[in-house]
Amino acid sequence: MRVLNDSVISLTGSLAKALSAKGNTQKTGRGETSDSAEISEAARALQEKAQAKATKEPEETMDWLDVIDRGNGKFTARFRSTAEISRVVKLGYMMVNGQKVTLDKQQQKELMAAGKQMEKDRQNVMNQFMMEQQLSSARQSADGWKKAAQQQSRVTQTAIRLMHGRHVSPADEKELAEFSSELYAMAKSAGALERIREDRESRERDRKISEDNARQRAEEQEPKDYSTKPLSDYPTYETQVAIDMSGDVPQIGAAGEVTIPPAGNS
16 A cells, blocks of 8 residues: 555656646747746846957057157147048047057047048049049040031032132142042032133132131141149148147147148149
8 A cells, every 4th residue: 555655656746847847848830849048137238248248349459550750759640531530430549659549529520520521622623633534525526526517618618619610729629639539520520611700809819718728727737735634733631630649648639631732742
């Protein structure tokens, strides 16, 4: 009888453990089960802190490379792009001559403003450069169209004069023949059949026309300069910050934009 009671007690204990284990499992989508464990608020905070520390950028230890040593502990940090400025502002400091130079919020704001002005002025220079390039190209095209229109007018006038048997200079005849050999042949044939009396007045008029044509052709042959200033002849801009390290604590002056004149004009 005692053995039977012990068996019942053992079976009851096993069932209780099984039911307890079943209560600590949760069913998932397709009948699968997964164990769940609760994390305390303190543990979660420690976990988040550890993750933030792991993803935090390493502290900058290298000196800022673009620095001018003015002597007596005075330096000038130079920035050539807003990307460089954003990097320093994000860190909140920069390394100069082995020392950490911290920027407060106002100094960061001034540095960003100077950087934006620098980029704006650079863009204005580029816009001016591109505009001059386009104007030069437009002048060249306009001169080409003008030359073609003037030549068309001259050869048409020359052909008409030839057809009427009027006096035409050798240069005008040559231009017409080179422009259109067929038109030249037709004009010469028609002129041979046209018998008009050439008086002094008409001959003088034709001479002036030929002189004007010659002068116009000479002007068209004159070389024209369509070149523009290279980009290197325009000023460029950068942002500078004065740093005084003569005392115990580095002091930062106001940030500002500086105009760099073209080479040879400084």
